[in-house]
Amino acid sequence: MISVVTTKVEVLGLLPIAGRTAVVPTMGALHRGHAALIEGARDAVGSQGRVIVTVFVNPTQFGEGEDFERYPRTLESDLRMAESAGADVVWAPTTDEVYDTDGVAAAITVDPGPLGTQLEGASRPGHFAGVLTVVAKLLLVTRADVAYFGEKDYQQLTLIRAMATALDLPVEIVGLPTVRDDDGLALSSRNRYLSAEQRVLASRIPTAMESGTRAATHGAEAVIDAVTAALDDPGLDIDYIEVRDTDLSPAPPFGAARLLLAVRVGDTRLIDNVAITLGGAS
Ligand code: PAF
Numbered sequence: 001m002i003s004v005v006t007t008k009v010e011v012l013g014l015l016p017i018a019g020r021t022a023v024v025p026t027m028g029a030l031h032r033g034h035a036a037l038i039e040g041a042r043d044a045v046g047s048q049g050r051v052i053v054t055v056f057v058n059p060t061q062f063g064e065g066e067d068f069e070r071y072p073r074t075l076e077s078d079l080r081m082a083e084s085a086g087a088d089v090v091w092a093p094t095t096d097e098v099y100d101t102d103g104v105a106a107a108i109t110v111d112p113g114p115l116g117t118q119l120e121g122a123s124r125p126g127h128f129a130g131v132l133t134v135v136a137k138l139l140l141v142t143r144a145d146v147a148y149f150g151e152k153d154y155q156q157l158t159l160i161r162a163m164a165t166a167l168d169l170p171v172e173i174v175g176l177p178t179v180r181d182d183d184g185l186a187l188s189s190r191n192r193y194l195s196a197e198q199r200v201l202a203s204r205i206p207t208a209m210e211s212g213t214r215a216a217t218h219g220a221e222a223v224i225d226a227v228t229a230a231l232d233d234p235g236l237d238i239d240y241i242e243v244r245d246t247d248l249s250p251a252p253p254f255g256a257a258r259l260l261l262a263v264r265v266g267d268t269r270l271i272d273n274v275a276i277t278l279g280g281a282s
Contacts, residue, residue: 002083004090008100008141011052011091019048023144024087025135028055029072029189033179035085037148040176042086044146053082054138055092060099060109061130072189091142098137109133110167112159115248119260120155120271123239131156132163144171152178152186154260154273158248178272180206186272193268201235202265209274212241212259216276220251223259223276237264243276254279 005011022041026034034053041051055078062068075092082090099106110132112121121128139147149157157175164173178186184206185191185199194202208230215226220243227241239262243251251257260273 002079002087002090004079004092006091006093007097008093011089011141014050014089017048017050019050020045020145021050021052021143023139023142023147024051024053025138025147025149026053026055026078027057027071027189028078028092029074029192030055030078030081031179031187031189033150033152033187035081036179037150037176038082038085038087040174041146041148044174050089051087052089052091052142052144053078053087054142055082055090056098056134056138058098058130058134059095060133061127063124063126066124067190067193070193072192091138098134110136110163112163115155115159115162118155119240119242119244119248120262123262123269128156128159132159135160136163136167136169139169139171146172146174148174148176150178151175152188152272154258155248184210186270188270190268190270194265198235198265198268201233202263202270204231204233204236205261205263205270205272209259209261209272213274213276216257216259216278217280219253219278220257223278227259227261231261231263235265238262239264239269243278246275252278 022045024037024041057071109129112128112132116128161173180186183203185203208227211230212223212227215222223243224241241261244258245252246256246258257276257278259276262271
């Protein structure tokens with residue numbers, strides 16, 4: 001039976017175990033993508049280990065006018081999914097429990113550096129400071145040995161890895177591939193905002209990424225042109241389409257790279273990315 005805890009004291013008081021602790025940080029509204037992370041975590045630490053799933057809709061990573069208020073909160077079904085995927089503990093804290101500091105301490109955050117102002121960070125100022133600060137706190141309180149994140153949030157994963165290196169956090173960061181619906185749309189808690197008509201439009205995103213992948217032999221510009229053309233529809237509002245190196249520095253002329261995009265479908269902002277290989281066309 002899964003344990004549900006809310007306070008830091010309860011997390012710190014979990015009984016010692018022989019194995020490692022794996023943590024899967026989430027904002028809840030769990031779907032098959034989260035289940036894959038929890039299953040990966042369970043496999044990694046085995047029966048001697050402990051898998052903790054955190055469920056916390058973190059206010060500091062949402063900007064003004066974003067969807068903090070309407071973000072789905074589905075704790076009961078999250079508990080069932082976490083348990084069946086192999087979690088031992090769900091930590092679902094309140095905001096006051098996570099941010100229980102005041103004065104000087106309340107103003108201390110993790111600075112994501114220049115990458116934090118690019119791609120997602122350009123459209124969502126302050127987003128990555130909020131993400132990195134809460135992830136650092138969640139991993140430290142849970143004393144995570146290993147933590148699992150999805151590649152769907154590729155820039156988030158890149159920055160969390162960099163933070164663990166920069167701050168010497170004693171935790172291994174593992175990224176797992178994006179889980180997709182049958183038509184290729186990346187699973188996201190935000191997909192539930194889409195109407196039936198918008199859901200059909202959204203399925204053009206993975207198709208466009210396939211066009212981009214095919215164009216990659218002709219270079220980064222060709223990738224961007226192909227994706228832009230494939231997303232040309234009045235119902236789709238492109239925020240960015242970019243090709244970067246795998247560490248999100250500027251794209252190399254050829255070799256391994258990443259195609260990343262953000263598109264608005266109505267009020268819903270969807271992001272996705274895929275590994276591509278640039279160059280090779282004669
Ligand atoms: O990816 C998410 O769900 C969130 O950004 C995370 C990592 C749980 C931090 O709030």
